[in-house]
Amino acid sequence: MSEDKKSLSEVRERIDAIDRQIQELISERARRAKEIAKVKGEGLPAIDYYRPEREAHVLRMVVDRNQGPLSDAEMVRLFREIMSSCLAQEQPLKVGYLGPEGTFSEQAVHKHFGHAAYGLPLGSIEEVFQEVAAGHADFGVVPVENSGQGMIQVTLDMFLTSDARICGEIELRVHQCLLSQSGRLEDVRRVFAHAQSLQQCKTWLRVNLPEAERSAVSSNAEAARLARHTDDAAAIAGETAGKVYGLKVIARGIEDRADNTTRFLVIGRSLFPPSGNDRTSLLITVNDKPGALYDVLSPFARHGVSMNRIESRPAHTGKWQYAFFIDVSGHIEDPPLQAALRDMGALAAQVRVLGSYPVALP
Numbered sequence: 001m002s003e004d005k006k007s008l009s010e011v012r013e014r015i016d017a018i019d020r021q022i023q024e025l026i027s028e029r030a031r032r033a034k035e036i037a038k039v040k041g042e043g044l045p046a047i048d049y050y051r052p053e054r055e056a057h058v059l060r061m062v063v064d065r066n067q068g069p070l071s072d073a074e075m076v077r078l079f080r081e082i083m084s085s086c087l088a089q090e091q092p093l094k095v096g097y098l099g100p101e102g103t104f105s106e107q108a109v110h111k112h113f114g115h116a117a118y119g120l121p122l123g124s125i126e127e128v129f130q131e132v133a134a135g136h137a138d139f140g141v142v143p144v145e146n147s148g149q150g151m152i153q154v155t156l157d158m159f160l161t162s163d164a165r166i167c168g169e170i171e172l173r174v175h176q177c178l179l180s181q182s183g184r185l186e187d188v189r190r191v192f193a194h195a196q197s198l199q200q201c202k203t204w205l206r207v208n209l210p211e212a213e214r215s216a217v218s219s220n221a222e223a224a225r226l227a228r229h230t231d232d233a234a235a236i237a238g239e240t241a242g243k244v245y246g247l248k249v250i251a252r253g254i255e256d257r258a259d260n261t262t263r264f265l266v267i268g269r270s271l272f273p274p275s276g277n278d279r280t281s282l283l284i285t286v287n288d289k290p291g292a293l294y295d296v297l298s299p300f301a302r303h304g305v306s307m308n309r310i311e312s313r314p315a316h317t318g319k320w321q322y323a324f325f326i327d328v329s330g331h332i333e334d335p336p337l338q339a340a341l342r343d344m345g346a347l348a349a350q351v352r353v354l355g356s357y358p359v360a361l362p
């Protein structure tokens with residue numbers, strides 16, 4: 001045996017020994033998680049075993065301990081999967097998302113809940129809210145913002161009429177591909193994609209497919225499904241959608257901005273305790289008089305609460321009335337935020353806490 005082959009087999013033996021230890025430890029961890037589940041009660045619905053604040057804490061410790069060579073995101077992904085399997089020993093969580101299979105929303109579900117959760121593909125963002133409200137899904141995952149394109153207004157507007165609570169946020173790097181049956185750019189006469197994706201890839205399309213007709217469809221996965229049945233068509237979608245629908249990749253990373261990221265919200269029916277690094281989302285409506293918004297927001301500064309974002313939408317309660325979606329740092333149980341909300345209650349027409357949830361992990 002050559003020296004190289006000998007050292008290869010030695011390292012593989014070491015890896016085998018490490019794998020044995022990892023496997024024993026994973027099994028041991030799963031037994032402990034089962035013990036915890038027993039304390040919570042036997043035969044409960046899956047959602048009663050789920051503790052997002054504890055999961056966020058566990059994953060932050062993973063990030064703090066990480067010294068490479070794997071990235072923080074990779075380490076988080078691996079531990080997320082272990083926790084997902086530990087939780088699913090009771091029952092898998094059921095999570096609704098904007099389908100069909102292969103969408104970025106499905107990727108976001110797995111990033112946040114792991115692959116042991118059961119993803120339920122639904123027809124629209126509205127349907128995700130409905131299925132969560134009706135209890136047919138434990139949670140829902142909906143896109144709310146893209147780093148290049150801004151807010152997804154359908155999602156914001158759903159909070160005006162639904163009682164959904166925000167239980168988490170997910171940030172997903174979105175890598176777009178051009179996909180087709182043949183995998184040849186010269187065959188493409190037509191491009192199917194979600195309107196947002198067409199926007200995200202505008203420059204690439206102008207340079208590489210200036211003549212092709214562009215058709216906006218309901219999702220990237222729907223685009224992939226259509227491209228499968230059309231010889232001269234391509235779809236813009238994620239690589240996963242390409243695999244699900246059996247398409248070849250013509251080009252990868254065709255998004256105009258290299259940091260293209262979509263933020264998703266996890267919606268549910270209840271609030272969860274603090275995780276130690278949380279964000280709170282509020283829905284505020286103000287009376288239509290000069291300085292009203294300024295007055296309503298002043299308690300944040302007074303109580304040292306930092307505001308991360310403010311978005312306004314027509315309130316649907318009357319002409320020229322606006323609802324403000326506001327994100328602040330901290331959890332609703334934190335005393336400074338409680339004091340600010342108490343003061344705001346007297347100044348605003350309405351203050352609703354949409355949710356307090358762990359800040360997105362890598």
Ligand SMILES: O=C(O)C(=O)C[C@]1(C(=O)O)C=C[C@@H](O)C=C1
Binds near residue numbers: 033050055084086087
């Ligand atoms: O700590 C708990 O409450 C557990 O149930 C254990 C555990 C885990 O695997 O670490 C599993 C599921 C919960 O969502 C949170 C954490």
